[in-house]
Amino acid sequence: MIAFVALPILIPFVLIITLLIIRSDKLARWVGPLGAGLLILLSVYLLVLVREHGVIALQMGGWEAPFGITLVVDYLSALMLVVSAIIIFSIAVYALRFLPETIKLNRFFIFFFGLTMGLNGAFVTGDVFNLFVWFEVMLMSSFVLITLGRTKNQLEGGIKYMALNLVGSMFFLAGVGLLYGKTGTLNMAHLAEILKNDDQAILMNTSAVLFFVAFGIKAAVFPLYFWLPASYHTPNITISSLFAGLLTKVGVYTFIRFFTLFFVHDPQFWHQLLLVIAGLTMVAGGMAAAAHYETRRILSYHIISQIGYMIMGLGIFTPLAIAGAVFFTIHNMVAKTNTFLVSGMINKARGTYELKDVGGLFNQSPLMAVLFVIPAFALAGAPPISGFFAKFILIKAGIENGNYGITAVAVLTGMLTLYSMIKIWNEAFLKKQPENEYAKTPFKKLQFAEYFPSVLLGAVSILMGIFAFYVFDFTMEAGAQLTNPELYIETVLKRVNP
């Protein structure tokens, strides 16, 4: 039963081997979505296990905790696993219809599951160096995915994406080195235990700052985000939406993990820094999104803006705020991916991403309009869809803890979000189709299979809003576990047997 913890890594691995052997696009059509569906079942089962035991840990190869590699699933990991599995499934279905002929489906799914493996590995690992390895697995797959179409723009975007992310990896590895030099361990729980009772823990700041820069680059926070808008709009929309939903959120996950579990020695400095960065990230991303007129660029900048909210929750650092950050992260993963999916549909129906060249979609396809409104309202924070509760929790936590500055920034950035969403709505759906070359091509009716992924994610967003009480319950448990990591440490170091 505990061995199930290794499956989020093993299933994608087995799928990659299968795809390498079968080498057929026809079979890959089935293997991709079915494999992704299996991941959903598995991650829901893991969430149920976590509900029973609190934290579950698996010692790989039978080596005891500080010496071997530990895989750990707690509430945060389990929630991230479930939500990313849902996104992976919907994108596996989306890919069947939206990938161009030039990209072989079989090859796409190999790297798609490579990315999934790295992602799930990063979520379940309890070892800092192991986390580095999973990051690299994920990065390598994403490098291949982003350049899969081999056009000029994709290669250019790929170079920028790769360059900054590799510099981030170097920071990460240097941080690992210094961390090991100072503590002699890389097991996260062991680190937490050592640093908890160490009066010289302030010396950890040198490593912490290296990790901060590394995760800052991965999560695309304020001064380090420039790779994201330069690359996310270049690949095929399937790949853009995959990246938009998952990649930066891993950076946020590691931020939350590291800065709640063991870099808690100097809260005055770090939480202040996190809050400042969060505010700047929100505003910078929101402003840039407001200035653009290409859907993918608007949405890319908007990813950055939303990262700020997640970091804000971490910076406030009360159980409620962490719960808000987790809620916001899972809500945002779903809604953000969904907006990208809809922009892909607009492109498929009209042949362009430029908002100035499209219009009148509301009359052409009311269903598409509804599908856009759901994630857009979720992102803008309108009740009763998921985003309202996520923002509400964060703002409540901010006011309760007296962080009025960041709370004001968060509320005002909500306006910027609303503005960019209304812009897409007005331009693409309400205004008349301008007379241009795109108007002459007949509107391409989409089939249900093309709508389905977006319908699924939209339903998840709405359900997360209607049953917000239950989701909040889970995230609150996550917040409690993260701010008081005793159980995590004890379980990993084998002092309690689940």
Place this chain on the structure above:
Amino acid sequence: MEIILAIVVGVLYTAGVYLMLRRSILKFIIGLILLSNATNLLVFLSAGLVPGSPAFVKPDGVGNGVMADPLPQALVLTAIVIGLGIVVFTLALKYKFFELTGTDDLDQLKKTDD
């Protein structure tokens, strides 16, 4: 010995950053290689150097007293392999880009910005 290696790490980082700030993509990649090697050396140094006593244990389980810490060496080995894979991919990407555009100038990469 540690002092010398520390200086080597510093020099490698300096050279790497300098090369990364040049305009050529190829020099950028060479800079990346230097950075990755500097980082590998840093990790290798992190447990300190213990010359002449490898981490072997006698059959009865008794060690040789002070032993070199094998873990950073294992980490570095992994990091070197990952670095190799990344450099190969970067070079392939750079080659493909050069084939398509005929430029090696980072200042020409402005199309996807703004």
